[in-house]
């Protein structure tokens with residue numbers, strides 16, 4: 001099958017995009033708490049008519065914080081997964097090694113970016129917002145799965161960032177400019193990640209029949225069901 005994406009192409013695009021966390025948040029770049037952080041299609045606060053306008057905006061901002069935590073969390077398992085994938089394939093293709101190392105470095109930067117935004121949120125919001133976790137336990141559970149399943153999950157997550165920005169964010173002029181900038185800069189680098197994920201999925205699926213892949217999937221689903229069984233009794 002002819003491959004639409006290449007390691008050299010992803011690397012070249014990645015090298016052209018070059019932003020720093022400090023360019024997006026910190027100093028005079030502050031969150032504006034008079035504006036929503038997420039587009040309505042993601043925050044979905046307006047159907048909650050028992051909330052006033054200001055309360056809906058506050059809930060929108062809390063959902064923005066949820067977005068920061070969710071992506072911070074997934075990036076924490078994407079980073080080690082990409083490094084492990086690369087480590088086993090250091091020989092043979094210099095572009096592949098460099099493209100994956102660039103990918104990993106960008107995810108480390110994104111972890112930093114999302115953390116910096118959370119700090120800014122917590123400093124400006126005024127009320128602590130608790131989250132479930134811990135993220136390490138979730139990462140550990142995900143990384144224990146079959147690598148092909150993890151790679152497919154990561155591919156879907158990176159596609160999701162593309163749809164979020166293109167479908168809902170880029171034309172929304174009411175959002176807080178800093179939050180919008182975060183989503184834009186993330187989208188710019190995730191476009192390369194989605195291509196590299198596709199190549200990673202293909203590499204992990206190579207030589208496996210469709211039946212074998214389905215069997216792996218069923219094994220993971222069964223393991224999940226067994227672990228959940230005690231909770232289902234309630």
Ligand SMILES: [Fe+2]
Nearest residue numbers: 075107110190
């Ligand atoms: Fe990312």
Ligand SMILES: [Fe+2]
Nearest residue numbers: 107158190193
């Ligand atoms: Fe990514």
